[in-house]
Each structure stands twice: as structure tokens, then as C-alpha cells.
Amino acid sequence: MxxxxxxxxxxxxxxxxxxxxxxxxxxxxxxxxxxxxxxxxxxxxxxxxxxxxxxxxxxxxxxxxxxxxTVHYTHFFRNKEYFQLFYSEILPHFAHTANFRLWSIGCSSGEEVYSYAMLIALRNQLAEAALIGTDLNANQIDIASAGVYPLNKLEELESGFKSLALPANSSLLSLIDSQQKSTFTFCEAIRQSCHFSTHDMTRDASLGAVHVISCRNTLMYFSEEKQQEVINQLILPSLVPGGYVITGEAENLEPWSDTFNLKRLHNGINIYHYHA
Ligand SMILES: C[S@@+](CC[C@H](N)C(=O)[O-])C[C@H]1O[C@@H](n2cnc3c(N)ncnc32)[C@H](O)[C@@H]1O
Structure with missing residues (x-):
């Protein structure tokens, strides 16, 4: 050394x-x-x-x-196949769930949370939904809470949105407020459903009654031992039985799926169903 x-x-x-x-x-x-x-x-x-x-x-x-x-690279609809499965396979399970809760752990500047919120809105499930984004980095949480992004991010958002297989009448127009010259934000309903706060996943408390936990491109920075501890002590205690865990492309929980009662939905995609 x-x-x-x-x-x-x-x-x-x-x-x-x-x-x-x-x-x-x-x-x-x-x-x-x-x-x-x-x-x-x-x-x-x-x-x-x-x-x-x-x-x-x-x-x-x-x-x-x-x-x-902290590494806070992120973008709207990052790894689009994950958002596709969220839209087409996960959300239908919760079509009649009151108080649907999604927690994005390590949400950075909020793009991931707003991407989920747009898809929830397209399924008309936003009125019953709360999305919680947390991150260790207070500067990123400030950006996420403001929910105001530069216009070049709108191009990124539109191209991610277009790449998804959504019903033909799906439009971004009602979800976005782009009245300003150099920035845009989201419609009132989306902004009211998304809540952000600082939280350190290595030491702060779990939440309760969460239906979907998205912890993407964050776990991979930890040692294996710490990853297992976070899953065991933070993620699983926060989930309802039958909930889902979504991790990043490089975060394969398959080796621990039996230990943690997690069942992968599709080979090669890190989305897991939790059987408590
Ligand atoms: C690479 S970004 C991932 C953002 C988003 N989830 C995505 O996949 O695009 C990783 C985020 O994890 C956050 N992070 C790192 N350590 C953390 C911790 N102990 N608790 C909460 N967030 C943490 C960083 O601040 C950063 O914003």
C-alpha cells in the first residue's frame, strides 16, 4: 500500500x-x-x-x-428494459392497491423517481401513489426536490420515453410543464407524489409498507458483506410481502435469492419478487 x-x-x-x-x-x-x-x-x-x-x-x-x-451519475429511464418491465409487469399487480409506495434508495438528482412517476401516471395509478427518493448526498436531494431540469435533459427524457413500448396514445405532454425557456419541470400531480430526503442506507432506518424498492447502481459500490447487510436489514424489512426489488444491471442478487426469498422475474434482468 x-x-x-x-x-x-x-x-x-x-x-x-x-x-x-x-x-x-x-x-x-x-x-x-x-x-x-x-x-x-x-x-x-x-x-x-x-x-x-x-x-x-x-x-x-x-x-x-x-x-x-459519492458518484451520482444518472439519467431518465436509465436501462429502459427495467422501466418497461416496471410498466408492463409490476404496476398491473398494484392497480387496486391503496397507498402504493415506491422507494428509490440512492436516487441521486431524482431522474429515476420521476421516470417511475411518469409511468405510474400513464397507468392512472398516481392518485394512490407515493414515491420516496432518498440519497446520502444533500446537494442531489436539493436538485431532486426542486424537480427543475435543464432543457437538454428534456431531450434525454423524450428519447427514453419514445424507446419504451407504451400504448399508442401515451404522451408526455400532460406530464411535463415546459413553460420556461431553459428549464422544464413535471406536472403538479407528479411533483406532489414525489418526496425526497437525505438518508444513509448504511446506517439510517428502514421504511415500512413499501411495495417496490429501487436501489440501482448504488449497492455495487459496497463490499459483498455490506450489500447483504443492506438487503437484510434495510431493504427486506421495508418491503410488503409480494413486493419487488429492482437493482442495477451490475447488481445481481441471484446468488442470495434463496437466502432472501427473492425470485428473479426474468433471466439477465435484476428485478426480484419478494416472497416473505
Ligand atoms: C450512481 S448514482 C445512482 C442513481 C440512480 N439510482 C441510477 O441508477 O441512475 C448512486 C447514488 O447513490 C448515492 N449513495 C452512495 N452511498 C449512499 C448511501 N450510503 N446511502 C444513500 N445513498 C448513497 C450517491 O450519493 C449517488 O447519488
Whole structure:
């Protein structure tokens, strides 16, 4: 282990001790690059300078580093086949469910949550639905809560929407409010159904009575042991029996499906039905 690698580990332990966010559970190489970039953008002299400032209790630097350590890439209808199955196979099960709840854990800036909300609206199931998006990163949660995106994101949204096999009369027009010149947002009904807050999946509490949990492209940053702990202690206790877990393309829960009573819906797609 070289000196900077060791210092990165120390930095992560200081963060864990001082603000309880446990990045020691994440894959180190990704975090090393992020710490290096953080040192450069903050104009700090070295890893030692950062470490010392954290130990001395620089709360602003500590907060900014926690934000910088998380990877928050996302887009509307990311991996469209997952949204297709959500629309055509999952939502019909809940057509008559009062208080349908979907929880997106690690929702980043909200695109995933609004993508689900649009499909729920197209099935006329929005009035009974609540979508909850949570993320460790407070800056991303602010963007998600505002629900206002630049116009180039509308192109991304439209192209994802068009790529789905939806009934011929499905239109984005009633779901989007694009009155502004350079931004757009969602219709009132969608915005009122989507709720966002900060939450650390490694240490904060589970929710109750959730029908669908989407935890995509987030679990993969953790060690296997931590992934199993999150499934066992956060995801499954939050789900209703017969609920669904949706993970990302690189997050195959199949090896643990018997242990956790999860049944994959289709080969090669990480959507699981939970039999409690
Ligand atoms: C790559 S993004 C995935 C966004 C979205 N789910 C998607 O698939 O497009 C990963 C998100 O997980 C969040 N994250 C990382 N660690 C977390 C934790 N311990 N608790 C909650 N969110 C976390 C990051 O802040 C980031 O926004």
C-alpha cells in the first residue's frame, strides 16, 4: 500500500468517526480518485493537509468531501428494459392497491423517481401513489426536490420515453410543464407524489409498507458483506410481502435469492419478487 493510499484510508476513518458516514465499506480505488480530485479542486497542498484539516474539525471541508465522495451519475429511464418491465409487469399487480409506495434508495438528482412517476401516471395509478427518493448526498436531494431540469435533459427524457413500448396514445405532454425557456419541470400531480430526503442506507432506518424498492447502481459500490447487510436489514424489512426489488444491471442478487426469498422475474434482468 503506498503512502497516499494509506492516507486515503485514514481520511475515510476520520470521516467515519466524525460524521458516521462509513465510506470504508466502499471500493477503495474509486474513492482514491475522488479524494485526489477533491484535493485539487479545493486547492489543498496534499493528502496530509486534508487529513489534518479534518482532524482539526473543519466541518465545511468535511461536508464538501462527503458530497464529493459519492458518484451520482444518472439519467431518465436509465436501462429502459427495467422501466418497461416496471410498466408492463409490476404496476398491473398494484392497480387496486391503496397507498402504493415506491422507494428509490440512492436516487441521486431524482431522474429515476420521476421516470417511475411518469409511468405510474400513464397507468392512472398516481392518485394512490407515493414515491420516496432518498440519497446520502444533500446537494442531489436539493436538485431532486426542486424537480427543475435543464432543457437538454428534456431531450434525454423524450428519447427514453419514445424507446419504451407504451400504448399508442401515451404522451408526455400532460406530464411535463415546459413553460420556461431553459428549464422544464413535471406536472403538479407528479411533483406532489414525489418526496425526497437525505438518508444513509448504511446506517439510517428502514421504511415500512413499501411495495417496490429501487436501489440501482448504488449497492455495487459496497463490499459483498455490506450489500447483504443492506438487503437484510434495510431493504427486506421495508418491503410488503409480494413486493419487488429492482437493482442495477451490475447488481445481481441471484446468488442470495434463496437466502432472501427473492425470485428473479426474468433471466439477465435484476428485478426480484419478494416472497416473505
Ligand atoms: C450512481 S448514482 C445512482 C442513481 C440512480 N439510482 C441510477 O441508477 O441512475 C448512486 C447514488 O447513490 C448515492 N449513495 C452512495 N452511498 C449512499 C448511501 N450510503 N446511502 C444513500 N445513498 C448513497 C450517491 O450519493 C449517488 O447519488
Amino acid at each position: 503506498d503512502k497516499d493510499e494509506l492516507l486515503c484510508e485514514l481520511i475515510l476513518h476520520v470521516i467515519k468517526r466524525q460524521c458516521q458516514h462509513d465510506f470504508t465499506l466502499y471500493a477503495l480505488p474509486v474513492l482514491q480518485k475522488r479524494i485526489q480530485r477533491f484535493i485539487e479542486t479545493q486547492g489543498l497542498a496534499s493528502h496530509e493537509t486534508l487529513l489534518l484539516a479534518l482532524i482539526k474539525g473543519d466541518k465545511k471541508l468535511e461536508y464538501d468531501l462527503v458530497q464529493a465522495l
